[in-house]
Amino acid sequence: MARAATTSDAFNAIAEPRRRDILTYLAIRERQVGEIVTAVGIDQPSVSKHLGVLRRVGLVHVRRNGRHRLYRTNAEAIRPLHEWTASFEPYWQHALLRVKQRAEAKMKSKSESDRNTYKEKP
Amino acid sequence: MARAATTSDAFNAIAEPRRRDILTYLAIRERQVGEIVTAVGIDQPSVSKHLGVLRRVGLVHVRRNGRHRLYRTNAEAIRPLHEWTASFEPYWQHALLRVKQRAEAKMKSKSESDRNTYKEKP
DNA sequence: AAATTACATTCCTATATAGGAATATGTCAA
DNA sequence: TTGACATATTCCTATATAGGAATGTAATTT
Numbered sequence: 001m002a003r004a005a006t007t008s009d010a011f012n013a014i015a016e017p018r019r020r021d022i023l024t025y026l027a028i029r030e031r032q033v034g035e036i037v038t039a040v041g042i043d044q045p046s047v048s049k050h051l052g053v054l055r056r057v058g059l060v061h062v063r064r065n066g067r068h069r070l071y072r073t074n075a076e077a078i079r080p081l082h083e084w085t086a087s088f089e090p091y092w093q094h095a096l097l098r099v100k101q102r103a104e105a106k107m108k109s110k111s112e113s114d115r116n117t118y119k120e121k122p
Numbered sequence: 123m124a125r126a127a128t129t130s131d132a133f134n135a136i137a138e139p140r141r142r143d144i145l146t147y148l149a150i151r152e153r154q155v156g157e158i159v160t161a162v163g164i165d166q167p168s169v170s171k172h173l174g175v176l177r178r179v180g181l182v183h184v185r186r187n188g189r190h191r192l193y194r195t196n197a198e199a200i201r202p203l204h205e206w207t208a209s210f211e212p213y214w215q216h217a218l219l220r221v222k223q224r225a226e227a228k229m230k231s232k233s234e235s236d237r238n239t240y241k242e243k244p
Numbered sequence: 245a246a247a248t249t250a251c252a253t254t255c256c257t258a259t260a261t262a263g264g265a266a267t268a269t270g271t272c273a274a
Numbered sequence: 275t276t277g278a279c280a281t282a283t284t285c286c287t288a289t290a291t292a293g294g295a296a297t298g299t300a301a302t303t304t
Contacts, residue, residue, distance in 0.1 A: 001257095003138070004139075004260085004292090005259095006262095011136060011137050015125070023210075024209070028213075034279095043264080049283085051282095066272070067270070069280080075211075076214050079214055082207035085204035088149055088204070089204065123263050124289030126262090166250085167251090167253080167294080167295085167296095168294085170252050173252095174252080189250050190301095191250080191251065
């Protein structure tokens with residue numbers, strides 16, 4: 001079987017770097033396609049196609065205004081991705097915690113006299 | 123041009139749902155391939171191939187132990203994804219705020235009887 | 245050494261791109 | 275109406291899968 005469609009879900013849609021650029025650009029406020037073209041630096045048909053993918057998975061909203069179309073990032077649709085990645089947060093060590101653990105490991109193997117000593121780099 | 127390789131970066135690697143399942147399973151502690159096969163419910167060659175992709179982008183670590191290979195999620199490699207999604211956090215409404223806004227909207231149009239109702243999935 | 249166990253890799257195929265080029269559609273302006 | 279402008283869509287092609295089947299490889303046991 002081939003890879004899943006980019007329109008199957010947000011995870012597939014954001015795999016493409018240009019689409020991430022577009023989402024970042026459209027997060028602050030809505031923009032018309034021409035602005036996206038100059039901002040992201042790819043040609044108009046490509047931008048329209050990427051916008052189509054993003055729209056189909058709900059990552060952007062569109063609004064018509066005359067002959068322009070105003071796109072805006074739907075930040076809510078990024079929340080599930082954020083929550084998935086956040087589920088791994090307990091497993092990565094913050095720099096401070098790592099230092100502490102290293103210090104504690106050292107305490108076990110040596111004396112306890114300097115229990116409160118923090119060594120930045122051994 | 124075709125789509126970027128799944129091994130090009132973590133964003134592409136996690137586009138595949140089974141790989142996300144594997145990452146979640148391997149986050150808590152290291153497991154041998156056989157355990158992953160039974161846990162995730164796909165056949166062994168597929169699991170090995172997914173593990174290969176995850177390893178190439180650094181999302182898992184491997185360790186050999188006899189005839190077993192012990193895989194473990196490298197949570198650090200998920201941090202960049204987390205940070206990218208977090209950059210959109212200012213643009214979505216926090217749950218508490220949403221509840222408050224919904225409650226206020228409801229107060230205007232209806233009664234206050236169900237103000238504390240919370241819907242987990244909209 | 246042979247058999248077994250645990251994984252990885254190769255081969256094959258249907259499918260879904262993503263970009264470029266060309267064209268179509270829709271809207272405003274003169 | 276005609277033309278200009280803004281955006282979407284279609285057509286074409288090279289490429290990268292992901293799954294299934296079969297096979298290869300390394301370590302352990304008998």
